[in-house]
Amino acid sequence: MKRTRFRMTQDAKDALVLLSPLLVLTGVFLVFPVASNFYYSLTKWKGLGTPVFIGLENYRQLFQDTRFYSSLKSLGTLVLYIPLGVFLPLVIANILRTGLHGWKAYRALLYLPNIIGPVILGTIFSVILSQVGPITEILKSLGYANANEFYMLGKSTSAINTLSFLFVVWMRVGFGCIYFLAAMSTIDESLYDAAKIDGTNKFQDFIHITIPGIRFSIEFFTVLAFIEVFARMYGMIFTLTGGGPGYATYTLEFGVYMLSFSAYQKGYASAWAVILFFFCAIIALVQIRLIRKGEQS
Amino acid sequence: MSLQKGRLWDLILRGMTHFMLILFSLVIAYPIYFSIITSLKSSADYAMDKVGVPTSPTIQNYIQVLLNMNMLRFMFNTVLLVGVSMVLYFLICTAAGFAFGKLRFKGRLWIFTFVLFIQIFPQMVIAGQIYQMISKMQLLNTYVGLILVWVAYFAPFGTYIMTTYYGSIPRSLVESARIDGAGVIQQLIWIMIPIAKPMIGTLGIIGALAMWHELPFSMLILQRQQMRTLTLGIALMKGEFGLPTPVLTAAIMATSAIPLVMYIIFQNYITMGSTAGSIKG
Numbered sequence: 119m120k121r122t123r124f125r126m127t128q129d130a131k132d133a134l135v136l137l138s139p140l141l142v143l144t145g146v147f148l149v150f151p152v153a154s155n156f157y158y159s160l161t162k163w164k165g166l167g168t169p170v171f172i173g174l175e176n177y178r179q180l181f182q183d184t185r186f187y188s189s190l191k192s193l194g195t196l197v198l199y200i201p202l203g204v205f206l207p208l209v210i211a212n213i214l215r216t217g218l219h220g221w222k223a224y225r226a227l228l229y230l231p232n233i234i235g236p237v238i239l240g241t242i243f244s245v246i247l248s249q250v251g252p253i254t255e256i257l258k259s260l261g262y263a264n265a266n267e268f269y270m271l272g273k274s275t276s277a278i279n280t281l282s283f284l285f286v287v288w289m290r291v292g293f294g295c296i297y298f299l300a301a302m303s304t305i306d307e308s309l310y311d312a313a314k315i316d317g318t319n320k321f322q323d324f325i326h327i328t329i330p331g332i333r334f335s336i337e338f339f340t341v342l343a344f345i346e347v348f349a350r351m352y353g354m355i356f357t358l359t360g361g362g363p364g365y366a367t368y369t370l371e372f373g374v375y376m377l378s379f380s381a382y383q384k385g386y387a388s389a390w391a392v393i394l395f396f397f398c399a400i401i402a403l404v405q406i407r408l409i410r411k412g413e414q415s
Numbered sequence: 416m417s418l419q420k421g422r423l424w425d426l427i428l429r430g431m432t433h434f435m436l437i438l439f440s441l442v443i444a445y446p447i448y449f450s451i452i453t454s455l456k457s458s459a460d461y462a463m464d465k466v467g468v469p470t471s472p473t474i475q476n477y478i479q480v481l482l483n484m485n486m487l488r489f490m491f492n493t494v495l496l497v498g499v500s501m502v503l504y505f506l507i508c509t510a511a512g513f514a515f516g517k518l519r520f521k522g523r524l525w526i527f528t529f530v531l532f533i534q535i536f537p538q539m540v541i542a543g544q545i546y547q548m549i550s551k552m553q554l555l556n557t558y559v560g561l562i563l564v565w566v567a568y569f570a571p572f573g574t575y576i577m578t579t580y581y582g583s584i585p586r587s588l589v590e591s592a593r594i595d596g597a598g599v600i601q602q603l604i605w606i607m608i609p610i611a612k613p614m615i616g617t618l619g620i621i622g623a624l625a626m627w628h629e630l631p632f633s634m635l636i637l638q639r640q641q642m643r644t645l646t647l648g649i650a651l652m653k654g655e656f657g658l659p660t661p662v663l664t665a666a667i668m669a670t671s672a673i674p675l676v677m678y679i680i681f682q683n684y685i686t687m688g689s690t691a692g693s694i695k696g
Contacts, residue, residue, distance in 0.1 A: 130520035132599040137526070140511040140570055147567035148533050151544030158543070165543070210439070213432055220433075227440040229686050230447060233678045235628035237646045238667055241653060242446040245453075245660055252449065252465040259466075292443065296686045349537030353630040357650055374539040375631065384543050391540045402535045406528055 152395065159388035165378070169385060176389035186390070188365040189373050195278050196347045196369070199286040204340050206287060207294025212324050214295065215302050225299075228292035236289065236350075240357030243284060247271050271359055274366035281367050285354055286343060294339060301335035302328060334412050341405045348397050370394040447671075454665035461661050476665035486669055488641060489648040494673075496558055496644060497626045500565045504622050505615065506608075507570050512577020513607045517589055527578065534571035538631045541568075546635045554636070561636045565626050573618055580614050581607075616681075617688040627674060645670040 159176055161169035180186050210228070214221040231239055245251055249269045257265035270280045309327050318326070329336070352371050359367040361376060368376070370390055378387035453461060455472040464470075480486050514520075515527045545564055554560030588610070592602050633647045643651070649670055652658055658666075678685055 128593070129518040132602075133514040133518045133520045133523070135599050136510040136514040136518075136603070139507045140530070140574060141526075143507070143563065143567040144530075144533060144571060147545060147548070147564050148536065148541060148571075151541035151548070152533075152536060154544050155540060165547075210436070213436070218429075218432065218436075224436050224440055225686060226682055227444050229689075230443060230678075232624070232689065233674050233685075234447065234671055235624070235646065235674075237628060237630050237650050238671060239446060241649055241663070242450055242667060244653070245663070246446060246449055250465075255465045288443070291439070293689065296689065345535050349535055352537070352539060353628065353646075353650070356630065357653075371537045371539045375542070378543045379635070387543060391543070394537060395540055398535055398537065398540070399532075402532045405535065406531050409531065 155388050155391050155395070158385055159392045161385045161388075163385035163388075164382050165384040172385070176386045179386060180389050180393070185365045185368055185373055186393075189368040189370045192278050192281075192367055192369050193347065196282045196286055196351075197344070199282040200340065200343045200347070203286040203290050203343055204294070204336065207291050208298050208329075208336065210291065211295045211298035211302060212328055214299060215328075225292075225295060228295050230292065231289045232293055236285075236354040237357050239284075239289065240354040244271070244358050247280065272363060274363060277359055277363055277366050281355070281359060284358070285351060286347065289354075290343065290346070297339055298332065298335065301332040305331040334408070337408055338405075338412075341401065341408060344401050345398075345405075348394070348401060370397070450664040450667050450671075453661050454668050456661050458659040458661055461659070476662045477669065479662055480666045480669055484652075484666065485640065485643075486645075486648070486666060489643050489645045489670075490673075492558075492637075492642060493627065493644040493646075496561060496565070497623055499558070500562045500626055501619060501623055503562065503566045504570055504573055505618055507566060508573035508577045508618060508622075509607055509611045510603055511570070511574040512611075513581050513603070515574065515578040516581025517584065517586055530571045530574055534575065538568065542631050542635060545632065549636055556637060556639045556642055558642075561633055564632050564636065565629065568632070569622055569625050573622055576618060576621065577611065577614065580611070584610060616684055620685050620688045624674070 158169060160171060160173060162172045162175070163169035210224075214224065218224075247253060247270050249266050249272070253270075254265045254268065257268055262268065270276045305328065309331070310323060313323055313327060348369075349371060351369055352375060355361060355367055355369065355372045356375075361368045361372050370393060374387050374390045374394065377390060378384045381387075452468050453465075454476050455474070456464075456469045457471075457473050457475065460469060460471070511530075515523060515530075549555055549560045549564065552560070554563075588606060589602070592606050597605065628646055629644075630646055630650055633644045634650070637643055637647065649667060652666060653663060
């Protein structure tokens with residue numbers, strides 16, 4: 119009994135030493151900034167000088183700001199693409215699972231966007247999709263006289279849809295395939311053998327064995343997609359559309375950037391960041407619950 | 416007869432699957448292909464033909480990028496920043512992952528949940544305050560400033576991966592080390608880090624790619640042109656010089672060269688490692 123208690127404290131002492139670098143660094147550079155953000159959201163502040171306390175004024179401004187609603191609308195559009203962004207890699211992984219000839223080559227190509235990264239891809243796509251880019255030239259050679267008008271990043275609706283497709287579907291297919299393939303390899307092969315005896319077809323196997331077998335991974339991948347959309351899009355928006363045309367491809371994350379580093383309204387930007395914080399907090403809680411559930415089963 | 420028909424049907428299905436996959440792979444690979452062919456064209460050639468392969472390939476764009484545009488300096492900055500950050504990142508994640516995964520202490524679950532919670536916050540929520548702090552610490556335009564911020568921002572996810580890894584290692588290893596009378600730092604150096612060897616690759620892929628592609632923090636902290644990383648250099652290049660597209664694509668290919676070569680060599684390893692921490696079992 120006594121020895122067990124001694125061991126517990128030894129563990130605690132060791133843990134303190136081992137955890138302190140992580141806790142100090144994240145405390146200073148993550149927790150403190152997130153917390154102080156709440157205070158700054160109640161002030162008028164240009165980033166220099168003393169912040170002036172103005173109560174909820176920033177929030178009142180925010181709920182009247184068209185840029186804010188534009189951001190929410192963009193996020194809505196992006197979220198609508200998530201089902202396709204989950205389903206497509208799931209289907210491809212299921213095809214590759216059965217050992218299609220040359221599947222490694224497909225896997226290698228599909229994963230390429232993850233190696234190149236969103237900043238560079240955004241830059242390349244801004245060239246490819248531009249009015250003087252290859253797409254326009256191909257359309258011209260096909261006989262479209264007004265090919266210049268077919269400028270996908272030039273109109274609000276097509277711009278946000280293009281961005282959504284590129285970021286949620288196109289960029290994530292490769293990672294999704296590999297992710298689902300790895301998950302599918304943990305399914306007990308005898309389940310498929312048993313189904314074969316029952317005379318099921320491939321589609322039935324997919325619905326009744328594969329999907330239930332990797333349910334956790336599908337849910338987790340969906341949560342990851344939400345994280346990407348709400349919290350990791352800045353690099354691609356910055357290089358592909360710069361938030362435009364107008365405010366059509368603003369997201370909350372991009373809005374925070376524009377307000378604090380382009381308009382120097384840091385107090386107001388903090389109010390945006392607080393709203394973004396709550397969205398992310400909800401996603402984080404869903405993710406934590408999922409991980410806990412995964413650990414128990 | 417019906418067996419043959421079935422086989423034919425199977426062949427058609429297979430052919431269609433390949434066709435779809437090839438089409439899809441081409442769509443995915445097109446931007447890279449476009450960058451490569453464009454980077455080998457002269458500006459005049461590109462103005463004439465934006466789609467086809469270069470008729471008279473030139474490496475002039477690459478020479479310009481490497482000699483006149485500070486690209487080699489950006490490359491040096493990036494390799495140094497990512498390299499030093501990765502060493503710190505690996506040590507911190509290993510130590511913390513070991514504590515969460517193998518030690519039993521009060522509040523373990525709460526602190527671990529907290530780490531999971533903070534790892535998803537977007538850089539933009541903290542960027543404003545980070546900028547203030549870094550400038551107050553006199554660390555603007557320094558490598559140290561960006562390294563600290565990078566490690567702090569990316570370590571929680573790495574810690575999570577290491578925690579799941581150490582969770583699968585038998586606890587008896589810790590006990591035997593204690594009996595030998597090793598202190599916690601010695602345990603870290605002689606036991607925990609050697610055990611973590613198989614994870615170096617995985618952590619390296621996840622951490623190094625994230626840092627390599629990172630934009631907002633480097634943009635805020637490294638404001639002098641000389642200090643830029645490759646990713647930052649590309650992001651700001653387009654607006655800055657009003658650059659001809661062939662030169663821009665040459666810069667892009669030069670930037671992507673290191674990750675691409677690494678990918679070609681370690682392809683299997685990278686694709687498998689990237690899923691760590693998010694698949695059960």
